[in-house]
Amino acid sequence: MFLPGDYFTGRVLGDEIEFEIVATLTYENDDYVIAESSDEEKYVFLANDEEDLEHIDDEDQVEEILEYWEEEYGDEKEDIGDWEDDEYYDREDTRNSRERFDNEDYHDEEDY
Numbered sequence: 001m002f003l004p005g006d007y008f009t010g011r012v013l014g015d016e017i018e019f020e021i022v023a024t025l026t027y028e029n030d031d032y033v034i035a036e037s038s039d040e041e042k043y044v045f046l047a048n049d050e051e052d053l054e055h056i057d058d059e060d061q062v063e064e065i066l067e068y069w070e071e072e073y074g075d076e077k078e079d080i081g082d083w084e085d086d087e088y089y090d091r092e093d094t095r096n097s098r099e100r101f102d103n104e105d106y107h108d109e110e111d112y
Contacts (some may be wrong), residue, residue: 002033002047010035012043012055019043027068032056034069042066 002008006021019035024047025107026032044062045053056062 001050002053002095008035008053010043010045010053010055013057023069023073025069027065027075032065040049 002021002024004023005020006019009016009018010020011017017037019037021033022036022042023034025032025034033045033047033053035043035045037043044056044065046056047053056065
């Protein structure tokens, strides 16, 4: 099983290179591993076998898979917003918690 953050050595154009797994995904019923080399270049490997990864050297296919990955999973480093700017949190923070429970007296009721 291949997990993001794991390292492996793979062959690319006859050279052995060490990679870090960035992501795993399923695209058109095949499992792929997106890995990054030490020079931060991304590579795509076919991962249908539990133990072996096959480097995809078709540039069009690699580009298609990387585009799919970016669209579906996005860049995890992307800032999706600041919760402090959300009106919901501002509204909830302005309410006093005592105001919401003033009409309830828990001590007067008997325990069952």
